[in-house]
Amino acid sequence: MTTAHEHDASLRFSYDSERRARIVTEALAPEIDQIEDPRSAATVDRDGDTLEVRITAADLVALRAGVNSWTRLVEVAETVGLQ
Template structure:
């Protein structure tokens, strides 16, 4: 996923189980909202979920960050 611009959204949770639930909820979205200008990966390491958003331009990066931040928020709300 080599892109000109990228960022990592890293969120830690109180338990590994909660992080797994969040990561599992996000994973099906990878590839569904990406386009030719952006790509995303989701990974979990213990109690931390990492969402890496890469984009060819800053507008696509901003859109990706906004979309994935909202998806994380929804996954957190639904997992409570």
């Protein structure tokens, strides 16, 4: 059964350099395939020094959960390479 994703949100994160944006994007890549939820989906793209996470969801509760999850994932990914 396929659920239509009628709601969406885009999160954009700008970094000091294209390299930093690439590192964060690469750190997030495995999460795309690991998070399975029939009510929502996400994509991660980068354009230069800007990372965009696009979340689509079947309902607003799933959209809010997706936004919260991906915001936390980006926060963690931003720590990659900083130690």
